[in-house]
Amino acid sequence: VFASIVQAPEDPILGVTVAYNKDQSPVKLNLGVGAYRTEEGKPLVLNVVRKAEQMLVNDESRVKEYLPITGVADFNKLSAKLIFGADSPAIQENRVTTVQCLSGTGSLRVGGEFLAKHYHEKTIYIPLPTWGNHPKVFTLAGLSVKTYRYYDPKTRGLDFSGLLEDLQNAPSGAIVLLHACAHNPTGVDPTSDQWEQIRQLMRSKALLPFFDSAYQGFASGSLDADATPVRMFVADGGECLAAQSYAKNMGLYGERVGALSIVCKGADVASRVESQLKLVIRPMYSNPPIHGASIVAAILKDGDMYTEWTVELKAMADRIISMRHQLFEALQAKGTPGDWSHIIKQIGMFTFTGLNSDQVAFMTKEFHIYMTSDGRISMAGLSSRTIPHLANAIHAAVTK
Ligand code: PMP
Numbered sequence: 589v590f591a592s593i594v595q596a597p598e599d600p601i602l603g604v605t606v607a608y609n610k611d612q613s614p615v616k617l618n619l620g621v622g623a624y625r626t627e628e629g630k631p632l633v634l635n636v637v638r639k640a641e642q643m644l645v646n647d648e649s650r651v652k653e654y655l656p657i658t659g660v661a662d663f664n665k666l667s668a669k670l671i672f673g674a675d676s677p678a679i680q681e682n683r684v685t686t687v688q689c690l691s692g693t694g695s696l697r698v699g700g701e702f703l704a705k706h707y708h709e710k711t712i713y714i715p716l717p718t719w720g721n722h723p724k725v726f727t728l729a730g731l732s733v734k735t736y737r738y739y740d741p742k743t744r745g746l747d748f749s750g751l752l753e754d755l756q757n758a759p760s761g762a763i764v765l766l767h768a769c770a771h772n773p774t775g776v777d778p779t780s781d782q783w784e785q786i787r788q789l790m791r792s793k794a795l796l797p798f799f800d801s802a803y804q805g806f807a808s809g810s811l812d813a814d815a816t817p818v819r820m821f822v823a824d825g826g827e828c829l830a831a832q833s834y835a836k837n838m839g840l841y842g843e844r845v846g847a848l849s850i851v852c853k854g855a856d857v858a859s860r861v862e863s864q865l866k867l868v869i870r871p872m873y874s875n876p877p878i879h880g881a882s883i884v885a886a887i888l889k890d891g892d893m894y895t896e897w898t899v900e901l902k903a904m905a906d907r908i909i910s911m912r913h914q915l916f917e918a919l920q921a922k923g924t925p926g927d928w929s930h931i932i933k934q935i936g937m938f939t940f941t942g943l944n945s946d947q948v949a950f951m952t953k954e955f956h957i958y959m960t961s962d963g964r965i966s967m968a969g970l971s972s973r974t975i976p977h978l979a980n981a982i983h984a985a986v987t988k
Contacts, residue, residue, distance in 0.1 A: 765798050845881050
């Protein structure tokens with residue numbers, strides 16, 4: 589009965605790793621997937637995460653019962669504080685409902701399904717370009733997906749006037765997906781003045797902000813600074829949604845830890861919203877897993893562990909920034925044609941190199957360097973040792 593099923597294409601991002609794994613070359617380099625690597629090219633488990641896991645293992649009072657549909661209660665409270673700020677009036681007024689979800693992706697999906705079911709406007713505007721999974725997540729959640737202009741290939745920066753024009757022309761009430769910081773794939777974020785203009789325009793048109801916060805702490809190294817855009821939208825008293833992921837900032841990728849928060853106008857609304865979120869989650873996966881959220885809660889609630897986390901997080905962010913400088917300097921030293929200053933201007937895990945799909949294919953074939961065909965490279969996958977190889981490949985690709 590399944591004989592007529594056709595082969596599905598590989599996921600454009602995860603497929604890069606599949607191709608990389610098949611390559612036998614000793615110099616092969618995977619810059620496709622957005623996962624942090626050490627200077628030695630190894631995955632990193634934070635010390636503070638190991639410590640929290642030890643604590644959990646040694647605590648014999650812990651059992652493996654099902655969690656509530658909404659997840660670990662402490663984790664939810666602490667996650668809301670992390671993104672909205674410890675002194676957020678919305679939290680103090682109990683206007684926020686937070687549910688534990690399956691990392692960032694699951695949080696986006698639950699938020700999307702909730703909106704498709706209960707919100708009057710079914711169109712969500714996502715930036716062009718955006719993380720490749722966004723359109724699929726929201727379409728399957730039952731929303732209709734449109735794009736707003738975001739990136740200008742000519743300046744390799746923000747197309748701010750295009751962005752404002754597209755949001756201005758969106759129907760009143762439409763949902764707008766905003767990357768909270770470290771926009772993926774472009775590494776281009778609005779300035780705080782631009783965020784303020786976006787906020788004013790969106791509020792004047794009653795556009796509903798849905799923040800995707802997958803990189804809090806990774807852009808600047810400061811958790812608070814990276815949450816500023818979200819907090820600007822909460823400070824005005826209006827509604828918003830926020831999907832948080834702990835994949836990158838705590839290195840908990842495979843533990844699938846995230847949270848969806850919905851900021852409402854009042855405590856009674858928030859409690860009704862939560863009751864409906866449970867109806868979205870229950871038939872999807874019943875309730876979320878315990879382990880990852882318990883690690884996060886243990887770290888967020890303990891002053892010393894929290895500080896240790898911020899130090900380790902800053903070290904990851906700093907290493908990425910240092911890779912930017914080293915790559916930029918290597919290209920300058922080689923005299924590679926073109927302006928490469930966007931490598932040091934862009935923010936977060938990725939550089940949107942501006943290399944086209946032909947050049948990417950050339951670099952993969954000739955240099956065994958793997959990246960998505962849009963020319964996005966994960967800076968976290970580089971090291972001082974591999975930068976000369978990448979610089980040689982880029983030089984060869986643009987001068988061929
Ligand atoms: N949003 C963005 C912009 C991302 O880059 C990612 C991860 N690549 C996610 C959401 C979701 O990641 P996860 O489900 O692993 O938390």
